[in-house]
Amino acid sequence: MSGMAGLQRLPKAELHLHLEGSVTPELMGQLAPEASQEEIGRRFGFRDFAGFLECYKWVAEHLRGPEEYAMATRRLLASLAQQNVRYAEITLSAGVIIWRKQELAPIYDAVQREAAGSPVTVRWNLDAIRHFGAEHAMQVAELAAERVSDGVVSFGIGGDEVRGPAEWFAEVYKFASARGLRLTAHAGEIAGPESVWSALRLGAERIGHGIRAVDDPVLVRHLRDHNIPLEICISSNVATGAVESLRAHPVRRLYDAGVPIVLNTDDPGLFDTTLVREYDLAASEFGFSEEDLTRIVENGFRYAFARSAVPSAPL
Ligand code: HPA
Ligand code: ZN
Numbered sequence: 001m002s003g004m005a006g007l008q009r010l011p012k013a014e015l016h017l018h019l020e021g022s023v024t025p026e027l028m029g030q031l032a033p034e035a036s037q038e039e040i041g042r043r044f045g046f047r048d049f050a051g052f053l054e055c056y057k058w059v060a061e062h063l064r065g066p067e068e069y070a071m072a073t074r075r076l077l078a079s080l081a082q083q084n085v086r087y088a089e090i091t092l093s094a095g096v097i098i099w100r101k102q103e104l105a106p107i108y109d110a111v112q113r114e115a116a117g118s119p120v121t122v123r124w125n126l127d128a129i130r131h132f133g134a135e136h137a138m139q140v141a142e143l144a145a146e147r148v149s150d151g152v153v154s155f156g157i158g159g160d161e162v163r164g165p166a167e168w169f170a171e172v173y174k175f176a177s178a179r180g181l182r183l184t185a186h187a188g189e190i191a192g193p194e195s196v197w198s199a200l201r202l203g204a205e206r207i208g209h210g211i212r213a214v215d216d217p218v219l220v221r222h223l224r225d226h227n228i229p230l231e232i233c234i235s236s237n238v239a240t241g242a243v244e245s246l247r248a249h250p251v252r253r254l255y256d257a258g259v260p261i262v263l264n265t266d267d268p269g270l271f272d273t274t275l276v277r278e279y280d281l282a283a284s285e286f287g288f289s290e291e292d293l294t295r296i297v298e299n300g301f302r303y304a305f306a307r308s309a310v311p312s313a314p315l
Contacts, residue, residue: 007279007293013087013300014080014264014275016208016231018127018158019069019111020060020093021267022076028269030071031062044270049190052240053160055270060096066110073114079268080120083276087121087304089153094140095129104143112151123153123306125184128172130157130164137172145179153305154182156208161191166198173202182305184231188212189242193219206231206262206303211242213259214250224258229303233266234281235273252286255296262299 023031025040032040046052063069073090080088092111097104108124115122126144128137137157144155155176157169166185173183186208187199193216196207200222210230213219223230232251237243243250255261263278265271282288282296 004276004280006290007276007283009084010294010297011084011086012275012279012297013262013304014085015089015206015262015300015304016091016233016264016266017076017088018056018091018093018267019072019076020063020096021056021271022079022269023059023063023072024075024269024272027072027075028059028062031059031068046239048241049160052270056267057096059270060093061100065102066106069107070110070114073111076268077114077118077120077122079274081118083274085120085275087123087301087306089123089125089305091125091127091156091158093129093158094126094143095132095136095159098136098139098143099129099132108147115151121306122151123304124151125154125156125305126152127156127158128169129159130166130168130186131160133164134168134172137169138175141172141176141179141181144176144181148180152181154184156184156186158186158208161187161189161195166195166202169202173204177203184208184305189237190240192216200228204228205305209233209237209242211237211250211254214253214257220254220257220259223260227260229260229262229299230254231264232261233264234278234285235271236266239271246281246285249286251282252288255288255292260299260303261296262303263296 025044028040043055046055126140128140141155144152183204184206185199185204188196189209192212196210196213206229208231238246265273265275
């Protein structure tokens, strides 16, 4: 493997990727013809986490029904296929769909149809919005449970971890697990290591971001010893201000401490990135060797929730 071309060719997996966040400014121009280029640029120009959540909400609101979701899925899968991503766990913010009082079924059928026609193997993670509370999250978990043999592999929580503490969701996670869903949670992205501990107490098997674990050596050892991977999204953390600067990102420290990590884009349309670019950043900014990158690529398959669906070796 050498440089961007090698990274491009390498078969990869992506595990932390929001469908809604894959919408680019260009696609947004089609979804919101009433919005000027200037407005789109301004909304996509967020500088902090609150601004990011606002933008995410604005984009998601414009995915008005099955057709728009299908269009976004088609574009995302074309990009993934072009990058040689062979397996993707894509998060659908079912929480937004419920909040809009829409039915999940026609939307899920539409995105599944797109996935079926793609060379990328797709599994779905249904995500609830932490700051909408436990009742809302239970509705998402129930919808996910109905689809557990139909492409949904996991349940997760995203949104604001400060305004929606993990403790609220103990019953929801218990229910989801009992129904055969695998468990993930965004945590330790903008809140500290205690938030990651709380997610682990819920039974989360992977942590979305989890970067603040670096501030707690006991937690770092726990993640390493229990083989709990962090879904690392470098550009996301820079764009939302979760880290002060690219240089300040703890990915290297976490990796060197033996914490399993997987590289991801999170919201590639909102952060103007691709999975190939995230690997390239890891190499160019953090000195990851080809051997390191190969190991991280393998982690993408190793820590997938749908083991049987994953090619056992890069093709
Ligand atoms: N964190 C919190 N909320 C989100 C994210 C994220 O990474 N992506 C989409 N909504
Ligand atoms: Zn995310």
